[in-house]
Amino acid sequence: MRPIVRRTAAAAAALVLLAACGPGDAGGGTKLTIATFGEFGYAPLLAEYHKLHPEITVQNRVTDFDTHHKGLATQLATGRGAADVVAIEEQYIPRYRKAKDKFADLAAYGARDLEHQWAPWKWAQGTDGAFVLGLGTDMGSLALCYRRDLFQAAGLPADRDEVAKLMPDWDAYAATAERFTSRTPEVKFADSAGTVYTAMLNQSPENYFSAADDSFIGDRNPSVRNAFFLSGGIAAKGQTAAATTFTQAWNVAIKQGTFATVACPAWMLSQIKEAGGDANRGKWDVTTVPGKSGNQGGSFLAVPKQSEHPKEAYELARWLTAPEQQKKLFLSDGILPSEPSVYTDPQVVAHTDPYFGDAPIGRIFAASADRLRPNYRGLRDADVRPEFGRALGRIEDRTEGVDQAWADAVRQAQAVLK
Incomplete structure (x- = not known):
C-alpha cells in the first residue's frame, strides 16, 4: 500500500x-x-x-x-x-x-x-x-527507519551499522524495546503493533492461507502466531505509540518524535519527510530491518x-x-x-538521502530486495488480515490481553470466511 x-x-x-x-x-x-x-x-x-x-x-x-x-x-x-x-x-x-x-x-x-x-x-x-x-x-522491500537522537538519549548505539547488529532479528528487536523503554519511558519504541506484525508476516512464505490449496491456516501457522504474540507483547507493555500508518495521528507522532522506530518500505520515506518537516531533518536514519528482508x-x-x-x-x-x-x-x-x-x-x-543523514538508501533497499522470496497472500487475504490488525489495536487500547485478542482474531477471521 x-x-x-x-x-x-x-x-x-x-x-x-x-x-x-x-x-x-x-x-x-x-x-x-x-x-x-x-x-x-x-x-x-x-x-x-x-x-x-x-x-x-x-x-x-x-x-x-x-x-x-x-x-x-x-x-x-x-x-x-x-x-x-x-x-x-x-x-x-x-x-x-x-x-x-x-x-x-x-x-x-x-x-x-x-x-x-x-x-x-x-x-x-x-x-x-x-x-x-x-x-x-x-x-516495497523493507528497511528500518529510526531516530538517531532518541537512540542516543537511551544510551543505545546510533550508527546505522551498529543498529543493524543490535537487532538482527525480531526477538532482538523486542529485547531492544525493553532496554529503550526502561531508559526513556516517555518515548515509545515502535509506531504500532500492526507495523511490527506486518513486517514479520511479510518475511514468511505463507501467512493466513496455504500456498498448496489456499486453505485457511492462520490459526495454526507458527509464523502468524509468533508475529502476533511478539508484536502484541510489545503493545501490552506500552512500548508502541498506537499510531497507525496513513493516519493523522501517525503524522503527528512523526512530527513530535513520539516513537523511535518504524519498519519502512522505500515509499514510506516520502511520508516521513512530509510529516516530519524541516525540523526533523537529520534526526532520522535508515538501516537493515530485523530479519534482513521482507516486502510491504x-x-x-x-x-x-x-x-x-x-x-x-x-x-x-x-x-x-x-x-x-x-x-x-x-x-x-x-x-x-x-x-x-x-x-x-x-x-x-549509490543514491543517498540527506533528510535521513545521507543514509545509503539505494544500497540498503537493494540489498533487502535481493533477499526477497515469494510471500503467498491467498485469495481472501484482504478479508482476513484486518481482523488481526483490529485485534492488535484492542491490545494497544487495553481492552484485551494478548491471548484473548488472538483467540478473537482467529474466531472473527473464520467467521468472515464462512
Whole structure:
C-alpha cells in the first residue's frame, strides 16, 4: 500500500491531465485513462510520453487506496467505467488472477518477452503461468527507519551499522524495546503493533492461507502466531505509540518524535519527510530491518478488457514500467524498482538521502530486495488480515490481553470466511 504524498489526489489528477495534453489534442487522437491510488509520480512521465506520442492523450485518475480498489471492483462487475490502464496493489492480485476474464491478456501483446525485466517473484505475482494480468511497478522491500537522537538519549548505539547488529532479528528487536523503554519511558519504541506484525508476516512464505490449496491456516501457522504474540507483547507493555500508518495521528507522532522506530518500505520515506518537516531533518536514519528482508506493498498495471484501446493501453503500461522509467521514479520520488537491472544500477545503489543523514538508501533497499522470496497472500487475504490488525489495536487500547485478542482474531477471521 502506498499513501498519497506531496499533493492531494485531486490536484495530482489535474496536474497529470494538463501535462499529458498538448495543443489541439481535444479534437482527435487516442485518449487513454490510467487510474492509480496515491501518487505514483507519473505526472512528469506522462508529459514525456505525450511528447514521444503526440497522438496519445492520457488522463491520470488518482484516488485513495480504498476508493480506487472498491471502484475498480464495481467497474469490472458492471462492465463499464474502468480506466484503460489500472493499478492493482499486490494484495488484490490473487483475487483478480481468478477474474482474468475481466482483463486483457498482456501476453497477446508481447508481455512474455519482457519477463526477464522483473525479479522472478514479482513477475510470478502478475501471471498464472500463461495469462499475464499485469506488469510490475514498484515493490516495497523493507528497511528500518529510526531516530538517531532518541537512540542516543537511551544510551543505545546510533550508527546505522551498529543498529543493524543490535537487532538482527525480531526477538532482538523486542529485547531492544525493553532496554529503550526502561531508559526513556516517555518515548515509545515502535509506531504500532500492526507495523511490527506486518513486517514479520511479510518475511514468511505463507501467512493466513496455504500456498498448496489456499486453505485457511492462520490459526495454526507458527509464523502468524509468533508475529502476533511478539508484536502484541510489545503493545501490552506500552512500548508502541498506537499510531497507525496513513493516519493523522501517525503524522503527528512523526512530527513530535513520539516513537523511535518504524519498519519502512522505500515509499514510506516520502511520508516521513512530509510529516516530519524541516525540523526533523537529520534526526532520522535508515538501516537493515530485523530479519534482513521482507516486502510491504508494490503494484501492477493491468488493462481491463472493456478498454477500447487495449493495444495502446498496453504500450503505455509497458513504457511506464520499463527500466528507464523505474530508475527515474526512484531517483525523483524514492519509489523502489522491482527490476534487478534497475535496483542494482550503480546510480541507484549509490543514491543517498540527506533528510535521513545521507543514509545509503539505494544500497540498503537493494540489498533487502535481493533477499526477497515469494510471500503467498491467498485469495481472501484482504478479508482476513484486518481482523488481526483490529485485534492488535484492542491490545494497544487495553481492552484485551494478548491471548484473548488472538483467540478473537482467529474466531472473527473464520467467521468472515464462512
